Amino acid sequence: MTHQQFLTTTHGLQRHTPPMRLYEKAKRLGIWNPSDINLAQDKADWQQLAPDEQDLLLRLTAMFQAGEEAVTLDLLPLILAIAQEGRLEEEMFLTTFLFEEAKHTDFFNRFLVEVVQADSDLSHYHTENYHTLFYQALPQALRALQADASPAAQVRASVTYNMIVEGVLAETGYHAYFTVMQQNNILPGVREGIRLLQQDESRHIAYGIFLLSRLVAADDSLWAVLEETMNDLLPPALGVVGDAFAAYDVMPFGLEESVFTDYALNQFQKRVERLEKARGASLDEIYRVTQRAIDQNDS
Template identity: 30%
Template sequence: MTRWSTLLLDDASLAQMPELPVDHVLRHADLVTAQQPKPQALYERWEKQQWNAQAIDLEQDRLDYEKRLPRDARKALEESIATFIIGEYTGLDLLAPILTGAPEEIDHLYLGTQIADETRHTQLMLRLGEEVLGLDPDPKRMLVQAWNMCTPPHRALSRLETEIIREIQHRPSDYEAWLRTVALFHLISEGVLALVGQRAIVRSLHDIPMLPGVKAGFTAMCRDESRHVSFGLHALRQGVREGYTEAICDVIEQAAPLALRIEEGGAVEDAPEGTSMRDLGIDSLRRQLRLIGVDDVFAEHVVGLVTRPAPAEGH
């Protein structure tokens, strides 16, 4: 097994990221979360891992998308970027009340860094939408275009996010409501949906001599995600120890099946034969539930919900 080194993704510059060994990028978040870093350590990692969304040159990516990518690959890229346009932008809405309701001062300080990350990610996605996909340059109109490209489960998850946001907005000092929001955003939206989607894009593009800007941006986002997910697992681990398991599991039970159906059935290039996006999401969910101290019985219960027929949108 190849030895993992922090000198690879941890210390890589934006320019170096497209050339990193793909297995190191894909394993990075799991290795960071396994260390169970505390918020202060995550803050310090953030200080060392800055990157500039405006510095990524997308001219070659635009040419690759318009002239070199096969039709099926173009459609897959469009759908992935549309999902991230909505996901990163709405993440800002979730993080504001999470920041306000943070129970400890160091949580508050760390979450300020994550808001900066989500803003950077949103800016990159808006650039990809405009400069690569050719979507409307006005963010409001682009968000409508991206929303219309999203799957019904993604829309349902966004509606659930809105409901959970209202809970914490009405009760900003309610620790249980705060944990429910963290469970939805950090464990499901970030740890299952975003991290798996980012990894799938990096894996699919790693040995293709195209889309260097997309590769660099999504690799940088994978590194950021290792901090985001680590914070969520730290907070939820504390919540489980303090007796809030039922509230945390209630949100996961509602949200995980939606997240795991968003790209249901989509194959991931270079993954083990037969592996789908849903399979990778289930693996991520199981691992994170173990890290916060939730037993495997609940994890298998949630996985079982995913195998049921999905309800029609609006029901």
């Protein structure tokens, strides 16, 4: 395949579109360096934690660490699929995804090496439900785009990555981190890193909802694909949350499982409702709805 023309020397960039607005936010907010975060107090705080408290935070971090590595490894086919459709504005924003996921991998590794000084093999924290999502569903859905970049395949990939991995598991994990760290006033460096990570991931999820909305609006038959993928993956996602609580006779830090399952389901349901409204909507309406969501979360 050869190029017949270039967008920026024929029509120009559509800077009003949600992907370009997200790209502007990524340039402004996404350039942070994990190596600059001071973890000195975190080392001292870690030593004061009880063994079960350390174990819970290590379990949570082991899941995040592998999850960030997984998306770093598996993301390229989605970027390529969008690029092959000539959606330059979307591809420009997607270039920030891979940089940011790699940066998140870097951050969690710093915490494990410098603060926790953990054994290198933490895979025993990865339960069967975790394997279902990160070892199987995520790579399968994203790598499938190499052979089949159809709208249906893009829906499966984005639901898996943006709706489930980021929108359910990552956001619930952030909620757990912040609950523990803020209530106990510990680990300020990790707290700052997680804040920056969450900021990055909010842009990723916003794009995922935009992509799914655009695809469903163009072809309502894709709703069945979206719904089937969500129904397949939501149970193991909630299972990952349940597995963490099942590992302890008495949950460290006094955490309650219902608080986090309710949080996960609430985040999920809000996005499902957004996507339902996209059915039959015009592209202009999807732009307006997405832009309002971006403006409401302007951080």
